[in-house]
Amino acid sequence: MQREGSALHGLGVVILKELSDHVTSIRMRVLEWLVVLFGMLAVFNAIQQVKETTAEDPFLFLKLFTTAPDSFPFSFVTFLMILVPLVSIGMAFDSINGEHNRRTLSRILSQPIYRDALLFGKFLAGLFTLSVSLVALWLLVIGLGLFVLGLPPSGEELARAFIFLFITIAYAGVWLALAMLFSIVFRSGATAVLTSLGLWLFLTLIWPSLSKFVVEAFWPSNDNETILLASQFFSRLSPATMYGEVVVAILNPTTRTLGLIYLSQLQGAVLGAPMALGESLIIAWPQIVGLIASTILLFVAGYVIFQRQEVRA
Numbered sequence: 001m002q003r004e005g006s007a008l009h010g011l012g013v014v015i016l017k018e019l020s021d022h023v024t025s026i027r028m029r030v031l032e033w034l035v036v037l038f039g040m041l042a043v044f045n046a047i048q049q050v051k052e053t054t055a056e057d058p059f060l061f062l063k064l065f066t067t068a069p070d071s072f073p074f075s076f077v078t079f080l081m082i083l084v085p086l087v088s089i090g091m092a093f094d095s096i097n098g099e100h101n102r103r104t105l106s107r108i109l110s111q112p113i114y115r116d117a118l119l120f121g122k123f124l125a126g127l128f129t130l131s132v133s134l135v136a137l138w139l140l141v142i143g144l145g146l147f148v149l150g151l152p153p154s155g156e157e158l159a160r161a162f163i164f165l166f167i168t169i170a171y172a173g174v175w176l177a178l179a180m181l182f183s184i185v186f187r188s189g190a191t192a193v194l195t196s197l198g199l200w201l202f203l204t205l206i207w208p209s210l211s212k213f214v215v216e217a218f219w220p221s222n223d224n225e226t227i228l229l230a231s232q233f234f235s236r237l238s239p240a241t242m243y244g245e246v247v248v249a250i251l252n253p254t255t256r257t258l259g260l261i262y263l264s265q266l267q268g269a270v271l272g273a274p275m276a277l278g279e280s281l282i283i284a285w286p287q288i289v290g291l292i293a294s295t296i297l298l299f300v301a302g303y304v305i306f307q308r309q310e311v312r313a
Contacts, residue, residue, distance in 0.1 A: 008114075008116055008117045008120060009112060009113065009114065009117060010111070010112060010113035010114070010117045010118075010121075011117040011120055011121050011124075012121075013113070013121075014113065014117055014118055014120075014121025014122065014125070015121045015124055015125045015128070017121075017125075018121060018122050018125030018126070019125045019128065019129060022091065022125065022126065022129040023129070027090060027091075028090075028091065028129070031086070031087045031090050031091075032087070032133050034083065034086075034087075035079075035080075035083045035084070035087060035133070035137065036137060036140070038079045038083060039076055039079055039080070039083075039137055039141070040140070040144075041079075042068070042074055042075055042076040042078070042079050043064055043076050043141050043144060043145075045068065046063065046064050046065075046066075046067040046068065046075060046076060047064065047144070047145070047148050047149070058154070058274065059156075059157060059160075059253055059274065060149070060151060061145055061149070061151070061153040061154075061157045061161070062157055062160060062161065062251045062252075062253075064076065064141060064144075064145045065077050065141070065161070065164065065247075065251050066247070066251050066252065076141065077244075077247050077251070080168055081171075081204075081240055081243060081244065082204075084130075084134075084168065084171060084172045084175070085171075085172075085175040085200050085204070085240075086197075086200075087130065087133075087172070088126075088130060088172045088173075088174075088175035088176040088179060089175055089176075089178075089179040089193065089196045089197060089200065090193075091126050091129070091130070091176065091179070092122075092123075092126055092176050092177075092179035092180040092183060093179045093182065093183055093189060093192045093193040093196055094183055094189040094192065094193075095122045095126070095179075095180050095183045096119075096122070096180065096183040096184045096306065097183045097184070097186060097187050097188065097189055097192060098183070098189060100187055101187070101189070105311055106311050109311060115306055115307055116303075119180075119302070119303055119306055122180065123176065123177065123180060123299060126176050126180075127169070127172070127173055127176060130169065130172045130173075130176065131169050131172075134165060134168055134169055134172070135165065138161070138165045142161065156277055159277055160250050160251060160253070160277060160280070161251075163250050163281070164247065164250050164251055167243065167246050167247070167250070167288060167291065168243075170288070170291045170292055170295065171239060171243040171291055173291075173292075173295040174239045174291055174294045174295045174298065175196075175200065175239070176295075177294075177295050177298035177299040177302065178196060178199065178200075178298050179192070179193075179196045180298075180299070180302050181298050181299075181301055181302035181305075182195050182196050184302045184305050184306045184309070185302075185305060203237070203238040203239065203240060204238060204240040207235065207237065207238050207241075208235045208238055208240075208241050211231045211232075211234040211235040211237075212227070212231040212235075214231075214234060215227055215230045215231045215234060236287070236290065239291060239294060242287040242290050242291055243287075243291065245258045245284065245287050246284040246287045246288055246291070249280050249283045249284035249287075250280055250281075250284055253274035253275050253277075253280060254274055254275070255275065255280070255283065256275065256283070257283065258283060258284070258287070
């Protein structure tokens with residue numbers, strides 16, 4: 001049977017309905033305040049540390065995102081790396097199976113709304129909600145830095161901070177798509193959230209250290225350079241690793257490479273000299289593409305499974 005009209009008919013209705021649910025949800029409020037409070041704590045500690053830095057530093061403002069005092073070894077970026085996946089998973093782990101369990105999915109699809117529009121609408125609404133929250137947090141950090149430091153950021157600092165915001169949204173999109181995939185695969189919300197959190201913990205905490213042992217076990221070699229390159233490649237299967245490398249390249253302009261450093265790369269280079277914004281983007285471009293591609297692949301996998309599922313009243 002050939003369906004009539006656009007597959008995305010009703011997309012706007014689904015997005016508005018999901019946005020309303022997210023905005024009025026107590027769960028979303030709790031997650032947002034958790035991110036804001038911990039983020040502000042990290043920024044406040046960073047400001048105390050940055051005040052001791054000379055104002056001649058051309059990228060003083062960027063240190064608000066990356067600086068962590070010795071007494072509190074967690075920067076603003078570290079908190080985002082941990083809390084953004086939790087918020088994304090908390091938003092999407094019951095997006096589809098919740099409709100199944102409430103027996104509302106068949107009612108929604110009985111309307112002139114296709115599965116395509118329903119899935120796209122839920123994902124876009126969740127990503128838009130996360131984007132609004134992250135933009136508000138980003139503006140809060142910028143405003144707090146302006147108020148306390150008394151120094152306006154330069155144009156390049158603002159550009160780098162904006163790229164950092166975009167990458168954080170892309171990083172959130174990966175975990176949002178993953179949680180939505182598990183909400184399609186598993187009918188139980190508890191199973192979906194536990195699987196999502198377990199995979200997040202494995203990819204973030206265990207896999208970066210485990211990848212070297214995996215390479216040595218399945219790809220024995222006496223060449224240390226080959227082992228390091230292979231382990232670095234496999235460690236980048238973790239979204240947290242890719243996100244961390246992008247942050248290092250964008251927010252630390254002196255970063256010249258994200259892999260092994262060869263002598264040819266240091267010829268004619270002035271150690272400690274900042275890289276241009278375009279050069280930093282070139283360094284981080286593979287990781288940026290990797291984050292966006294991961295989001296697309298996870299969403300497509302969920303889309304294919306959802307299209308093949310049987311929906312009963």
